[in-house]
Amino acid sequence: MSDAANAGPPDATCPTCGAALVHVTTEISSGAFRTQAASMPQMPIHFYDCPSCNSCWKLGTRLLPDPVRQILKG
Secondary structure (H helix, E strand, O other), rough: OOOOOOOOOOOOOOOOOOOEOEEEEEEEEEEOOHHHHHOOEEEEEEEOOOOOOOEEEOOOOOOOOOHHHHHHOO
16 A cells, blocks of 8 residues: 555544644545445545534535534534
């Protein structure tokens, strides 16, 4: 395996408050709906929490809010 595959998740900064995000987990997914998923390339999706403003984020190709985890976090 390549060094990139063995490396940890990239460091990320919260777009809301500028604090360093804390990595929670990583899943391998295509990000597509189930019917499309078999034909889509698989990629790591990194999930982060912001300890400063209590927001949730996910990083695939770009950093986006994660509303599902935000609702579950309460």
